Amino acid sequence: MKRLAKHSTVQGVVFSLLFAIVLLISLSVLLNRISFGVSSNQGFNLAEVFSGSPAINASVPGAAPSLDSGGDALEIPDTDAVITSEEFGNFSSTAPVVNSPSPRDPVSNRTRTHSRSSHLVPAKSPAPVEANDDDSVEAANGEIRDNRSEGEGPKGQVGTFFDPEVRNPPPIGPESGLDGPVVDGPDEDGVSRLEPSELTKIPPELSPLPGYSGDVTVNSSPIAISSSTNGVSNQTPVLNRGDARQQRMFQPAGLPHYSFVKFSAYRQSLRTFFVNGISSYVARSFDKDKVAHTCEWHPGNGSLPLSMHTDPGAFVETTAEHIYMKSDENRGTYSPTIINCTFKVPVGANRLGGLLVLRISTGYDRWEKNLPILALEEQVNEVNIVSTPPEKIPFKYAFCGAPMHGTVRADWILHWMKYHHYLTEGSAHFFFYNLGGLANSDRPVFNEFINAGLLSITDILDPNLSWDYPTWYFHQVLLINDCLHRSRFMAERVFFFDYDEFLQVPAPDSLKMFMRRHAKEPWISFGSIYANTKDCRLPKPGESETLFERMVWRRPRPECRIQQAKYEGPPVDALHCIGPLGRRKYVANPRKTFAAGVHWVTIPKNGLDLSGNGAHILHYRSAPLPKTRLCSNNVTMDGTDDDGEASVLEDGWIQDDQVSQIFKRAKSYPIVPFIRNAAAGGF
Structure with a gap:
């Protein structure tokens, strides 16, 4: 028992x-597959060790004995077969050895060693060895060299990172079928056949590397690289990507992101400046740093040219405050940004001029914290503009148009100008920002306004502007704020309309009476009502009418894009649908308004959102674009078209010819230089 x-x-x-x-x-096996992927062989594989893998080649002199089928013990040496110090110095000067598969090792063609330690061992530099088909020779002078490729993992681990087909490419020669000329189209296996010489031929447009003479040369010593099949050796030069002479360089792709790109700068008072530009969303999101750190005022001495003062104590410094403009609907790579530089004391009050300098961030936690950029160069006596009294402001109104891009109808924009010129009684100045949409051949159309001093055209003709500095809708928000600040001491009120938007003040009210009632408001927004540009009334016999005069149909209520925006808030009345949902536009007092968007004012928040029943804008959508077909359908005054089959009234349009009647009178209204009557005062 x-x-x-x-x-x-x-x-x-x-x-x-x-x-x-x-x-x-x-x-x-499970851990190996989890760590390196199901198809990977990298890592120390116990299954390979205990199964007596033939991957350890014992036929190489000096190699450690393998655990073969006879059951001999596996001896692991105390020292590793490592790259010696001399080998390390000459590693890049030794050509790679191309081995053919060994019958005893169908998977791997290199000697593998196992070790528990790693240190440099002094040894002689091995001589180059030419490989053959019979043996996977990797030793010189009886020493084992680790022929591990970069990316195979740490030394001393069994396995390889590369796919077997990549390690052992098919032979090139008569046996492979690649010794013939190039055939038309792929073979049965889908591979186009090339001559062996074609594989190593250098294209004529590429200049050879220095020292290239048909053989691969390293340190001016030619090394033969052979690939043999059945005793046939073809010595041809091959491109060694691991060679140190191969060019490696930083090749930027895409677009660079600048912390800040300055566009313009204006003085607001004796202590405050506003700098308009764009800042990178990427820098703001990841750098965790301010776009601008400080503002500096370097006083001038009354002489030109101005230069930054070298005395550190001669300038005044203040913290830069940022106003990041939210795009009303969409985003770009850059965000419109206003930098507010407000000093604790008046600067430049001596009228001798000076320089406004910004310290811009170069990135988060860098050695060089900021870079100086010149934001404004103020000339002698230029500061006097901030003391302009209201009665000395040149114009009552200013109109800031949308950026002109692509191609625009100059005749339509002229209609827009004449209509509002009449509506403001000739007391308005117009600002255009031309991004290439206004052709040189169309400029004479506006000569009357230009010669009268009623139109300023700012050309921004960089063809790569939208590519280098991408932002929403051709920098419209940036240009709106530039126009706002440049008109601060030029007009009492500024309208921000597109060229397809016309202000309508229902009779018997007038624009002058309307503005007097709301003189204290910093800004007023108007509802947007669609006008019909497709259905136009029939031309009047004997009269010369423009297409615009025949557009007399509009929607009864302002637009409100609740469904398009997937609005989920409280119910909204279309008459009071504000912001981007209502497609609203506005008029602002530039001395009380400091930042604005397309459909709303950002600073200040308090203003007047007017009901759609009062003054509003008529939106002739896309009419300034040549691709828009205007008056494609003629209708009678009762709303039916000329063949009596349809009615615009049934489609929800109503008749309103007030704008058409005003434009009839505006066509003949004189365009003369506006002279401000100081006795008339403000609104």
């Missing part, structure tokens, strides 16, 4: 050990 119990105990221990070994092997 004792013998049986002892036998059972021994048997149990043996089974437990075998079970543990099997479990350990399975666990090793």
